[in-house]
Amino acid sequence: MTTTYIDVAEASSIPPGHGRTVNVQGREFAVWNVDGHYFCIDDLCPHRGGPLGAGSMKDGTVYCPLHGWGFDLQTGICSARPDRPVQTYLTRVINGQVQIQL
Ligand code: FES
Numbered sequence: 189m190t191t192t193y194i195d196v197a198e199a200s201s202i203p204p205g206h207g208r209t210v211n212v213q214g215r216e217f218a219v220w221n222v223d224g225h226y227f228c229i230d231d232l233c234p235h236r237g238g239p240l241g242a243g244s245m246k247d248g249t250v251y252c253p254l255h256g257w258g259f260d261l262q263t264g265i266c267s268a269r270p271d272r273p274v275q276t277y278l279t280r281v282i283n284g285q286v287q288i289q290l
Pocket of ligand 1 (some may be wrong): 235252253254256
């Protein structure tokens, strides 16, 4: 299976400690900057669909803006419900663009 990296955002548009939702190929992803390193997970919270790109982040965990479930950006594991993780995606920065691997 081939994998492709796709531009999702200007790196400078997501400063450290911030994240946002991006739409790529009809799907939504949450991209977060943790101390200059970019992480990507599914945007859709597995609880009731909250937008994880619009949540808050502390110590590499994103908290859903609706009911506060926390998701580890490296593993996708949910601290409140380990049986309900989100998928994680590899990222890289090329020419100032954050790319995710699909
Ligand atoms: S929708 Fe995310 S915690 Fe409820």
